[in-house]
Each structure stands twice: as C-alpha cells, then as structure tokens.
Amino acid sequence: MISLLLSLALSENINDLAPPFQEDLHGNIGTWSFAGSFVILKDIIMLTPPVQHKFGCAWTRADIPETDWSANFNFRVHKGTGGGGLGIWLVENYGSYGELHGGPATYKGLLVSITIRDNDDEMNTHSLIFHVIENNGVDKINVTLIESDFEMQFHHRYDIPFRMEISDGKIRLYCSGENESNPPLILEKAINISLKQKYLGITAASEEMTSRVDLNYVKFTQGVEKTVKKETDYLQRIVVNGYTSKPNTIYRNPVFKIMTKETEAMRRSTEKNRENTFENVVDIIDELNKVTFDVASFKELNTFVTDTLYPYSQKWHRRTIKMTENIRIARNVMASATNYTSELLQNFNSTLKHTIFKTAVTISQLEQELLKSASEQPKADDNTTVIVLDLSKDSLSTENIISYLLMLEIICVIIYVFVRYTKSKQ
Structure with missing residues (x-):
C-alpha cells in the first residue's frame, strides 16, 4: 500500500x-x-x-x-x-x-x-x-x-x-x-x-x-x-498592455445574422444588390423585430428601477443607518467605560496619596519622639522608672521571646518605612 x-x-x-x-x-x-x-x-x-x-x-x-x-x-x-x-x-x-x-x-x-x-x-x-x-x-x-x-x-x-x-x-x-x-x-x-x-x-x-x-x-x-x-x-511574466479586440461588424447584437451577411455582400459588391427576395426582406424585418423586442422600453426600465433597484438601495440604506447607530452605541459604551476607569484610577491615586501623607506624618512624629527620648539622659537621683529586662535563664520563656521578636519586627518595619520615605522626599 x-x-x-x-x-x-x-x-x-x-x-x-x-x-x-x-x-x-x-x-x-x-x-x-x-x-x-x-x-x-x-x-x-x-x-x-x-x-x-x-x-x-x-x-x-x-x-x-x-x-x-x-x-x-x-x-x-x-x-x-x-x-x-x-x-x-x-x-x-x-x-x-x-x-x-x-x-x-x-x-x-x-x-x-x-x-x-x-x-x-x-x-x-x-x-x-x-x-x-x-x-x-x-x-x-x-x-x-x-x-x-x-x-x-x-x-x-x-x-x-x-x-x-x-x-x-x-x-x-x-x-x-x-x-x-x-x-x-x-x-x-x-x-x-x-x-x-x-x-x-x-x-x-x-x-x-x-x-x-x-x-x-x-x-x-x-x-x-x-x-x-x-x-x-x-522570471518571464505574461504582460498584456491594453490589448483589445476590435469589432469586425457594425452590428454588435448577435441576432443580426442576416443583416451582417447582407451588409458584407453589399460592401463587397460594386453594383446594387438585385437578388433580394421577399423572404429575405421578411427575415430582415423579423431580425429587426427581435432586436427591438429585446431592447427594454422606458416603462420596463422604470419598472425595474422602481421595483428592484429602489427597494434594494433602500434596504442597504437602512442597513447602513443601523450599522452606524450600532457603532455609535458601541462608541458611547466604550467612552463611558473609559471615563469610569479613569475616575476609579483618580480616586485610587488620591486615596493612595492621602494614606502616604498620613503615614509620613506618623513616622515624622515617631521620629521626633525617638530623638527626644534618646537626648534625655536618665539621672540617679531622679524619680524615673527604669525598665530592666531580665535575661536570666529563669525569666526567659516562649511568650517573652515571641513578644520581644514582635517588638523588634515592628521597630524594623517603622525604620524601613521611614528610610524609604526620606529617600523618596530627597
């Protein structure tokens, strides 16, 4: 196979x-x-x-x-x-x-x-x-x-x-x-x-x-x-430069067969054609009648335009208007969606700016508090409270360790946010 x-x-x-x-x-x-x-x-x-x-x-x-x-x-x-x-x-x-x-x-x-x-x-x-x-x-x-x-x-x-x-x-x-x-x-x-x-x-x-x-x-x-x-x-190509075949007869309608033959006979003859019979004349008249019958009258042409072309053009006109209306509606929907999206982005941007500003103010206040606390030295005779962390083996427990780690993590996050904010302002 x-x-x-x-x-x-x-x-x-x-x-x-x-x-x-x-x-x-x-x-x-x-x-x-x-x-x-x-x-x-x-x-x-x-x-x-x-x-x-x-x-x-x-x-x-x-x-x-x-x-x-x-x-x-x-x-x-x-x-x-x-x-x-x-x-x-x-x-x-x-x-x-x-x-x-x-x-x-x-x-x-x-x-x-x-x-x-x-x-x-x-x-x-x-x-x-x-x-x-x-x-x-x-x-x-x-x-x-x-x-x-x-x-x-x-x-x-x-x-x-x-x-x-x-x-x-x-x-x-x-x-x-x-x-x-x-x-x-x-x-x-x-x-x-x-x-x-x-x-x-x-x-x-x-x-x-x-x-x-x-x-x-x-x-x-x-x-x-x-x-x-x-x-x-x-690489050769067939190129036809405006070739047109010229008509060889004066009658373009193919129904004119006898007329074409008689015209050619008269064209070749120098004398008057005396051999025409009554049948020939009737045949030529019949050909003329066929050609005339095939040609559309004004009434037929008007009927064709009124009954066929006009409804067809109206149908296409209505279809074009409908398509234009659908395009207009789609454009309005897209414009509304774009405007709504832009409004959402603006609201999000303003909210984000406000949140960042509040965070910066809070960090600045915390910075001042830390600097103020660091500048004040504790004295022995003052009635101050000193926090003493007992790191002995007996005082270390799982709860204390987790608490210390959480406090350290919060302090690191605050310092990181503060540093990022300072760099962004610079």
Whole structure:
C-alpha cells in the first residue's frame, strides 16, 4: 500500500495543471502563468467569459521536447451566442496574444485551432472546427479562409476530452464531444517545421459571437519531464498592455445574422444588390423585430428601477443607518467605560496619596519622639522608672521571646518605612 502511494506521488508531474487550483504569490499555478479575462476557481479555470471581445490565456514554462510527447486536455464550452474559439500553441514567443482565438495571428510554430460554431438549425446544434496550422513567422493566419481539417458536434452539458500526441513527425488529435473516457482519433497530420525550444500555451476568446470556455485540467502523459525552462525563462511574466479586440461588424447584437451577411455582400459588391427576395426582406424585418423586442422600453426600465433597484438601495440604506447607530452605541459604551476607569484610577491615586501623607506624618512624629527620648539622659537621683529586662535563664520563656521578636519586627518595619520615605522626599 505504501509503495503504491509512493509510486502515485512520484508519478505526479509538476508541469500538470490539475485541480484543486491554488495560486502562488505571483498569481501562477506551478509552471503555468495566466493573463486576460481568466477566472481561477477551485475546480475549473474560466479562460474567457461569454462577453464580446474578451480573451484569456495560460502558458507553461515546461520544457516541451521536439517530439515523442503527449498531453491530455479537458475543457467545456458553455452556451453563449455560439461563437469564439480556443487555440493550443507551440510557438517561440512565450505569452503571445492577439486576435486569433486570443493568440497571435503571426507566429512561428504550430497551432491547433478549435473554432466554436452555432449550426443555426432546428436541433440547435453546435460544432467544433479543427485546424492544424503551421506558420513560419511571416504569414498572417485567418482561419475563416482555411479549409477545416475536421468538424464534430458537441453538447454544452458534457466536458470535452482532448488528447494531443506528437511523435514520428506527426501530430495526432483525439477528441470526443460526449465526455468519453477514451476519445477516438479524429486527425493525423504530418509536421513540416521544427518544434525545438517551443512554448506551450492555451488561449480562448469570444468575438462578435460569444462562448464561455472552462479549462478543467492539463496532464502530460509522456515525454514532458519534471523540469522547467532555465531560470531566465522562469522570471518571464505574461504582460498584456491594453490589448483589445476590435469589432469586425457594425452590428454588435448577435441576432443580426442576416443583416451582417447582407451588409458584407453589399460592401463587397460594386453594383446594387438585385437578388433580394421577399423572404429575405421578411427575415430582415423579423431580425429587426427581435432586436427591438429585446431592447427594454422606458416603462420596463422604470419598472425595474422602481421595483428592484429602489427597494434594494433602500434596504442597504437602512442597513447602513443601523450599522452606524450600532457603532455609535458601541462608541458611547466604550467612552463611558473609559471615563469610569479613569475616575476609579483618580480616586485610587488620591486615596493612595492621602494614606502616604498620613503615614509620613506618623513616622515624622515617631521620629521626633525617638530623638527626644534618646537626648534625655536618665539621672540617679531622679524619680524615673527604669525598665530592666531580665535575661536570666529563669525569666526567659516562649511568650517573652515571641513578644520581644514582635517588638523588634515592628521597630524594623517603622525604620524601613521611614528610610524609604526620606529617600523618596530627597
């Protein structure tokens, strides 16, 4: 049992990105760094939210070999407006970003592009469009102009297991849209460029059409050792300096599908569009009606403010006033307690001073009495009383000894108090 646990512990790869996710002081998880609109939760990493023109990325400093390695990815695409995509990159520039699924359109290396598409059919299906694209660092890639290598349907309810293998000069992709434990081979393609000294990154982005992309884990299964890049590479951070994706159409509402298509057709054509049919016009009017219906009227906005926002703000206002009143009461209680404590200390101080003064007066009087008694010498012919202590054996008893000791102790205490008082006055 112990050997099994030890083998499992030793089999863990520090380059894996697996839950539970815990960031360090620099916002990294192991060898992975993040940038963009990502959100790290305990069990998932949301790479991009379903918001137009937002992106997120994760890059690792793992030492990726040129060949003979593999990794398992697991992600989920939540329902948005049916667009966007994600990319798995093997490129020279660590932390690259841009307009191609959140990554650079011009790069030197290999890209596995996965475009999310709403099929716009009666079954409301969605598809993943796969491209494996090599680039020499000069060409600008546009996946919409490249024929896809593979297409598959998926469902938003299921996680998407994805496996990538690079060996024998080829890349092999395994994927399933129904969360199968062993996804089938969907694509095998030869690699014609060198993948030496490349960084591995995952990016996701929403465009005019949106999707939320969650990354569940990344686990290396072969070839990637438990090492990272050299120390200079370790210090690299992903810095996004005000990157924003610009809208490609004049219609920001994703409902405008036919309008967008017709507008692009008219923009490319130099002549008037004479091919419009009655059905096309009705469809465009229907789109306009949907957009208009989705826009809140003044009455709806006023109702929302009156019925929702106003009571909510009033509730918070009352809560704030109540908290302020509680703080005021607590402050008054603390002030009263402080004043009472101060008064007690003042009374104690005055009582102590009075007691010390009385003790000093008593000691002074006793001092004068002792000095006066010491200055008067007894005479033989005076009728004075002389106290004679009989210290003979017969006169010594336990009671006498205790009495003498008590008298001596009292005299010592009086002398000690007198000396302390004299020193304090000096």
